[in-house]
Amino acid sequence: MNSNDKSEKFDFLWLVLFLIIFINGFEAGGYQASLRSIGQNYDLSETSKGLFAATELFATMLAPLILGAWADANVKTKCIKLLLVIQFVAAAGIQIIGLQSAFVVGVFFLGLTTSALQFISIAALADSYPISGSKKIGFMTSMYALGALVAPLVVEYYLGLGLTWKVLFVILAVGSLISFAGIMASGEGKREAAARGASADGSTKKETEFFLMGILLLCVIMCIYVGFENGFAYFVETLFADVLDSSLGRYALSVFWAMMIPSRVFVGYFAKRARAILLTALVAIPLLTVLVALMDNSLVVFALCIPLGFASGAIYPCVLNMMIPFAGKNTAFSTGMITTATGIGGVVFTALTGFNAEHLGMRMAIGILAAFYIFSIAAAICAGRMYLKRSQGTNGAS
Structure with a gap:
């Protein structure tokens, strides 16, 4: 009993999932706030900036269509690990490669992974916490808005220091690494056991x-x-x-x-x-x-x-x-x-x-x-x- 209590005390999977959703919101808000600077860097028209923004959103739309069944058929935390690796590679690629085509490809995969991480993380939370999951999901969705709120202020700060818009993708790459380490350390399986016949919210x-x-x-x-x-x-x-x-x-x-x-x-x-x-x-x-x-x-x-x-x-x-x-x-x-x-x-x-x-x-x-x-x-x-x-x-x- 005591060992179980201790393991519950140190359970932090939900915190890692919260972090993933926060980073997703940060990416959305940061990309929106950086779009004008990105457009100046690549000398884009307003139409081109709209298409740049739409590239990520198109990938966001595709994710539930092509990855939903895959996530349901596999262990969700393992799916999250793979997606975090892809997210890291995409963010790092945008920083390292200066080509406009590389940016478009990187943003596409960022859109794909952030969308997939969003719905798979919510599903993983519900699966792992059948008792408190509904309450946790309520707070979890607010983390996205919080990330989107903080990001433009951070972007304003580092652009004011004379740093490049690419700092956003450095932050995303680091966030992916931290989230990956957290998922690896947190383990797998349910954290709670709901009584048979009872629902999470009654x-x-x-x-x-x-x-x-x-x-x-x-x-x-x-x-x-x-x-x-x-x-x-x-x-x-x-x-x-x-x-x-x-x-x-x-x-x-x-x-x-x-x-x-x-x-x-x-x-x-x-x-x-x-x-x-x-x-x-x-x-x-x-x-x-x-x-x-x-x-x-x-x-x-x-x-x-x-x-x-x-x-x-x-x-x-x-x-x-x-x-x-x-x-x-x-x-x-x-x-x-x-x-x-x-x-x-x-x-x-x-x-x-x-x-x-x-x-x-x-x-x-x-x-x-x-x-x-x-x-x-x-x-x-x-x-x-x-x-x-x-x-x-x-x-x-x-």
């Missing part, structure tokens, strides 16, 4: 059948949301620097990401109101975005990024809450569909924003992003009605 009220239309509507919402999020985040620094003549861009990006953390905590506390919160957020985001596109004062635009980040942060947890009655027993398949939709949105809308920025101007490009939320609002209204019927039916069945 409620197994999802014995309904898979409902494709509901999942597809949620996919539409996530596709447009992630498309907006990436399009806005990748080009907000350019908006501040080139249009508003301000150096607040990286700080605005950090505030945008920071507000997602309390937003997701808020949704967690009021999960039963997910439908209403989702619709409110989907209406608020385009209204705030139009104001951002119209304003000439950089401080006002900076301030608008605060509620915009809070509203944006609510979308993903609300969609996941609404997914449960639609998914039935096919939660993994449903999550995969939504993940793929986010990748499609990221690729299409980021490239589209770059194209529009070059040909129509940055203000118009950001305004166009807001217009697509008309489809999200319509999808949310339809999905909300279906959600009420499904959730009531589920509760009645239980």
Whole structure:
């Protein structure tokens, strides 16, 4: 008994998995904050910068399609080790090789590995901690937003010291090595044993059948949301620097990401109101975005990024809450569909924003992003009605 207690005391697999998700967020936020410097280094147009950003997002979309079954068929911690090695090689290659083609290849593999590490780490946490896993996953998802929050500030600091944008990939390579060492040292297998017939959160009220239309509507919402999020985040620094003549861009990006953390905590506390919160957020985001596109004062635009980040942060947890009655027993398949939709949105809308920025101007490009939320609002209204019927039916069945 004592030896078991000691082993539990020194169990740190969950910390390593948290670190991996934090590094993923750091990579996303750092790449967004570095894109302008990278574009200057390679003399890229706005369209080319959008395509550079879309390259990573395309790989992010592919990962759940080509690696999901592989991860399920193997020990997940072993999969994580292999992916960390690939991530290290990709980050190191970008530092060492100065060719633009090498950068594109490296970024593609970084997108592939970070996406795969994201969903495999979450699955590994759930498998290893069947009792406390649901609570840990809630904190785990916040680590991504925290990493994305910190990264632009770090980028601002070392660029201010006169260092190159390649420092970001040095940090990623070191993070991959530390994570690999942590996974190696933490061992494998379950850390907790759930009682037979009991669920991790004490409620197994999802014995309904898979409902494709509901999942597809949620996919539409996530596709447009992630498309907006990436399009806005990748080009907000350019908006501040080139249009508003301000150096607040990286700080605005950090505030945008920071507000997602309390937003997701808020949704967690009021999960039963997910439908209403989702619709409110989907209406608020385009209204705030139009104001951002119209304003000439950089401080006002900076301030608008605060509620915009809070509203944006609510979308993903609300969609996941609404997914449960639609998914039935096919939660993994449903999550995969939504993940793929986010990748499609990221690729299409980021490239589209770059194209529009070059040909129509940055203000118009950001305004166009807001217009697509008309489809999200319509999808949310339809999905909300279906959600009420499904959730009531589920509760009645239980």
